[in-house]
Amino acid sequence: MIQLPYSTQFIEENDIAAVVEVLQSSHLTQGAKVQEFEEAIAEYVGARYCVTFNSATSALLGAYAVAGISENDEIITTPISFVATSNMAIALGAKPVFCDIKMDGNIDETLIESLITDQTKAIVPVDFAGKPVAIETIKEIAKKHQLLVIEDASHALGSDINHKKIGSYSDMTIFSFHAIKPITTGEGGAVVTDNEAFAQQLRLFRSHGIVKKQLWNSDMVSLGHNYRLTEFAAALGLSQLHKLDRFINIREHLGRYYDERFKNQPFFSTIAISHREQSARHLYPILLAPELHCAKEEIFTELQECGLGVQVHYKPIYQNSFYKERFGEQRLPNTELFYKSELSIPCHQKMTIADAEYVAETVSKVLERFAHRGCSI
Numbered sequence: 001m002i003q004l005p006y007s008t009q010f011i012e013e014n015d016i017a018a019v020v021e022v023l024q025s026s027h028l029t030q031g032a033k034v035q036e037f038e039e040a041i042a043e044y045v046g047a048r049y050c051v052t053f054n055s056a057t058s059a060l061l062g063a064y065a066v067a068g069i070s071e072n073d074e075i076i077t078t079p080i081s082f083v084a085t086s087n088m089a090i091a092l093g094a095k096p097v098f099c100d101i102k103m104d105g106n107i108d109e110t111l112i113e114s115l116i117t118d119q120t121k122a123i124v125p126v127d128f129a130g131k132p133v134a135i136e137t138i139k140e141i142a143k144k145h146q147l148l149v150i151e152d153a154s155h156a157l158g159s160d161i162n163h164k165k166i167g168s169y170s171d172m173t174i175f176s177f178h179a180i181k182p183i184t185t186g187e188g189g190a191v192v193t194d195n196e197a198f199a200q201q202l203r204l205f206r207s208h209g210i211v212k213k214q215l216w217n218s219d220m221v222s223l224g225h226n227y228r229l230t231e232f233a234a235a236l237g238l239s240q241l242h243k244l245d246r247f248i249n250i251r252e253h254l255g256r257y258y259d260e261r262f263k264n265q266p267f268f269s270t271i272a273i274s275h276r277e278q279s280a281r282h283l284y285p286i287l288l289a290p291e292l293h294c295a296k297e298e299i300f301t302e303l304q305e306c307g308l309g310v311q312v313h314y315k316p317i318y319q320n321s322f323y324k325e326r327f328g329e330q331r332l333p334n335t336e337l338f339y340k341s342e343l344s345i346p347c348h349q350k351m352t353i354a355d356a357e358y359v360a361e362t363v364s365k366v367l368e369r370f371a372h373r374g375c376s377i
């Protein structure tokens with residue numbers, strides 16, 4: 001039977017060859033390949049500096065740390081994200097203040113200003129599914145209140161607004177190279193920035209806070225970690241980066257097919273990407289009509305049984321028990337509605353249009369049946 005995950009890696013022969021070449025060389029830990037990968041990422045997104053990490057999670061921790069985020073500070077962020085976005089601020093003693101979202105899954109920029117306090121240090125938006133947030137407006141708010149914008153663009157490598165890439169807007173932007181993200185290094189991440197001081201501190205944070213001096217002499221100048229990427233991971237990343245535009249074209253093609261195929265049907269809606277934007281199309285979310293919300297678990301199970309690896313992005317972060325215990329119960333209206341509605345259906349670069357036809361056919365059939373049954377409550 002056909003099995004289509006919502007997203008997956010795409011590794012080809014030349015990716016494997018690039019990794020093997022490094023494995024057979026004399027140097028496996030951070031070196032020339034990592035530097036080459038960083039320069040290529042910086043150039044691709046249009047930022048001056050790129051500092052890679054062994055995950056986007058450690059990259060987020062690094063970005064928050066060099067931004068000076070610490071005890072009693074606050075960041076304003078979205079609850080519709082992977083937990084790492086806010087977890088890493090908490091790891092430094094800060095408090096995440098959750099802002100409600102719009103029905104495209106992105107932070108509602110019109111609500112941010114009302115959440116700013118004397119403790120606020122940064123605004124941390126997430127480009128949900130790859131669709132760019134209203135970054136220009138967010139930057140204006142940040143400028144007015146002297147806050148940093150730290151953008152979690154884990155879904156959005158290759159996304160742009162008017163051909164200006166995500167990664168070239170914020171004070172710092174984080175990308176993920178986890179297996180199923182737009183490109184992969186297995187595990188990996190990066191911070192891009194135009195700020196030289198941030199880049200320097202990020203490099204120290206990533207590698208023990210040590211600066212090399214002459215001969216054997218080095219000096220540890222700040223507390224650092226080992227969050228480095230390997231050379232073979234960087235080789236895979238470089239090889240994948242050359243394919244990113246091709247991957248996005250395929251996902252865009254599938255996304256447009258879905259957009260067209262799903263318009264004018266009453267059981268669910270899709271998220272429009274405007275003509276001035278490019279989404280990396282990391283996810284293809286659909287939003288179930290209200291009469292289907294009560295059947296979401298059954299719908300999910302049935303689609304899985306049909307071979308569609310659907311997923312829900314995301315359970316609101318504040319609904320996790322750690323957050324409830326530490327910060328109390330919270331309910332944001334659009335976030336709750338989005339969580340009840342959202343399903344991510346298969347959309348990745350290994351799929352053909354024939355696969356997408358099967359997905360569309362199956363989703364339409366299953367949802368129509370459940371819609372006719374309706375919710376009893």
Ligand SMILES: *Cc1c(COP(=O)(O)O)cnc(C)c1O
Nearest residue numbers: 055056057082084154176178188
């Ligand atoms: C995947 C993801 C992360 C974490 O990335 P890792 O590389 O797995 O650490 C953080 N934020 C968002 C929005 C993500 O999707």
